[in-house]
Amino acid sequence: MIEIQNLTKHYGEIKAIEDVSFTVNKGEILGFLGPNGAGKTTTMNIITGYMPSTSGTVTVDGYDIMDNPGEVKKRIGYLPELPPLYLDMTVSDFLNFCAQLKDVDKKVWKSQKNDIMELVKITHVQHRLIRNLSKGYRQRVGLAQALVGAPEVLILDEPTVGLDPKQIIEIRKLIKALGKNHTIILSSHILPEVSAVCERVVIINKGRIVAVDTPENLSKNLADFTKFKMTIAGPEKKVKELIQQVYGVKYLEVQNTGKNDEFGYIIEAYKDIDVRKPIFHKLAQAGYPILELRSLGLSLEEIFLQLTTEEKEVN
Amino acid sequence: MLAIWKREVQAYFYQPIAYILIGIFFAISSIYFTFGTIASQAAELNNLLSSIIFILTFVCPILTMRILTEDRKNGTEVLLVTSPVDVYQIVLGKFLASLTVFLVMFASTFIYLAIIYILGGKPEIPMLIGGYIGFLLVGASYIAIGVFASSLTENQIVAAIISFAILLVINIIDPIASFVGGFTAKVLDMFSLLSRYKDLNSGILDLTSVVYYLSFTAVFLFLTTRVIDKRRWSQG
Numbered sequence: 001m002i003e004i005q006n007l008t009k010h011y012g013e014i015k016a017i018e019d020v021s022f023t024v025n026k027g028e029i030l031g032f033l034g035p036n037g038a039g040k041t042t043t044m045n046i047i048t049g050y051m052p053s054t055s056g057t058v059t060v061d062g063y064d065i066m067d068n069p070g071e072v073k074k075r076i077g078y079l080p081e082l083p084p085l086y087l088d089m090t091v092s093d094f095l096n097f098c099a100q101l102k103d104v105d106k107k108v109w110k111s112q113k114n115d116i117m118e119l120v121k122i123t124h125v126q127h128r129l130i131r132n133l134s135k136g137y138r139q140r141v142g143l144a145q146a147l148v149g150a151p152e153v154l155i156l157d158e159p160t161v162g163l164d165p166k167q168i169i170e171i172r173k174l175i176k177a178l179g180k181n182h183t184i185i186l187s188s189h190i191l192p193e194v195s196a197v198c199e200r201v202v203i204i205n206k207g208r209i210v211a212v213d214t215p216e217n218l219s220k221n222l223a224d225f226t227k228f229k230m231t232i233a234g235p236e237k238k239v240k241e242l243i244q245q246v247y248g249v250k251y252l253e254v255q256n257t258g259k260n261d262e263f264g265y266i267i268e269a270y271k272d273i274d275v276r277k278p279i280f281h282k283l284a285q286a287g288y289p290i291l292e293l294r295s296l297g298l299s300l301e302e303i304f305l306q307l308t309t310e311e312k313e314v315n
Numbered sequence: 316m317l318a319i320w321k322r323e324v325q326a327y328f329y330q331p332i333a334y335i336l337i338g339i340f341f342a343i344s345s346i347y348f349t350f351g352t353i354a355s356q357a358a359e360l361n362n363l364l365s366s367i368i369f370i371l372t373f374v375c376p377i378l379t380m381r382i383l384t385e386d387r388k389n390g391t392e393v394l395l396v397t398s399p400v401d402v403y404q405i406v407l408g409k410f411l412a413s414l415t416v417f418l419v420m421f422a423s424t425f426i427y428l429a430i431i432y433i434l435g436g437k438p439e440i441p442m443l444i445g446g447y448i449g450f451l452l453v454g455a456s457y458i459a460i461g462v463f464a465s466s467l468t469e470n471q472i473v474a475a476i477i478s479f480a481i482l483l484v485i486n487i488i489d490p491i492a493s494f495v496g497g498f499t500a501k502v503l504d505m506f507s508l509l510s511r512y513k514d515l516n517s518g519i520l521d522l523t524s525v526v527y528y529l530s531f532t533a534v535f536l537f538l539t540t541r542v543i544d545k546r547r548w549s550q551g
Binding site: 011045048049050051052069070073074076078080083084085086087088089093097098100101102103146157 | 325399549
């Protein structure tokens with residue numbers, strides 16, 4: 001659906017993005033992840049045609065953004081980081097304006113407008129001035145704006161920034177729901193967000209792509225060890241000693257559970273060695289029962305830090 | 316384009332700005348009408364029009380100062396540019412919106428015309444038409460300058476000052492041209508909006524003057540689109 005090839009953008013001497021290439025398949029939610037200033041917004045601005053690239057191409061549904069900007073823009077709904085809203089208009093007037101701007105057929109718009117407002121839950125504020133709406137509602141109006149004209153592609157730049165936790169969850173749910181019949185690129189510097197919503201992740205750092213994969217694969221491939229959490233009843237010192245004796249344990253960390261005779265243990269072991277059985281036997285022999293055993297994948301946060309700090313070392 | 320025009324006209328009248336400008340214009344022109352036209356029992360409006368045209372030097376910068384600056388400031392420029400409309404349509408829509416408010420303001424002078432007729436005066440129609448067309452064209456050119464100035468910055472006040480400065484120079488360009496003389500004078504004369512207005516206002520409906528104003532307006536609007544495009548190319 002979207003093909004990005006060797007995209008480069010220079011602001012004078014500064015290279016905002018360098019040789020960025022990836023594709024987004026139809027109906028996919030792609031997470032675009034990177035620390036602040038990595039080039040996420042720049043990339044999105046180029047895809048949406050707000051800003052031309054220095055070199056490289058973007059095609060949406062077969063149309064090139066430079067040769068056929070009108071066709072591309074028709075297919076894209078864009079929610080920039082700062083939602084583009086006219087504060088002096090009511091929600092309803094503003095959406096009507098967007099529909100006219102995007103040349104949506106009047107009859108189609110009549111039914112579509114209500115659907116959109118229902119979907120993002122702004123029907124009850126439609127006659128209020130945008131100026132008087134809270135940040136959460138403004139964000140929803142911004143999202144509604146992107147949905148006007150039912151574009152196939154949605155590009156959302158940090159859609160949950162500045163919202164409270166409840167609003168964040170609602171917006172994420174909404175994006176997931178939208179993903180059923182839209183192709184979505186979602187940028188974020190918040191990792192759990194991307195792993196919660198996206199099917200595939202592109203990680204960008206300092207203008208370059210450092211990884212493209214599913215959140216699960218990223219966590220599997222990058223880990224050269226397995227990680228567990230155990231909760232064990234027994235004196236900390238003894239248990240620790242026992243676990244460390246097991247062959248294959250690489251790293252051990254003790255966590256307080258708040259109870260005197262129970263402790264949490266984070267255990268990292270080498271990838272090919274299953275340390276769970278020997279640990280169980282050892283502890284059973286010593287009479288310390290295991291209360292909990294849980295496998296921990298490498299969290300996206302760790303992958304992210306790993307990738308972005310590796311990059312730093314190269315530089 | 317129509318959508319942008321409609322939104323901007325509404326925005327003018329949602330805020331007090333249009334009413335204040337029209338009010339000021341009407342108040343000052345009424346003073347001129349009462350003490351100039353009525354008091355001297357003149358059955359014409361051309362003197363009035365040429366007297367009050369200076370008000371546009373103040374009114375037009377204020378009228379246009381937020382027309383493009385606001386979009387950059389609150390991020391709506393992204394919405395406009397990423398919509399399937401061309402930059403020239405954006406600029407034209409905005410320009411026509413300012414021009415619409417100007418036309419409402421301008422229409423207030425028809426009241427004076429009505430008063431003259433009621434009092435039994437019979438103004439000369441060709442003179443009147445020339446005067447009105449000239450006033451309109453000068454207004455359109457001033458607004459185009461204002462729109463251009465508002466594309467240069469995201470600060471309304473700075474935009475107003477830039478267009479005010481340009482208009483001030485245009486106001487005094489004739490004396491400057493006659494002072495320097497020679498080739499420079501010819502160049503300066505290309506920017507002399509008011510000397511052509513004097514011709515039109517005395518009833519000479521010269522097509523070249525009309526074309527001059529229209530091209531002047533078009534050039535500034537074109538420059539505005541270039542400024543917007545250039546900014547998109549050079550920075551984020």
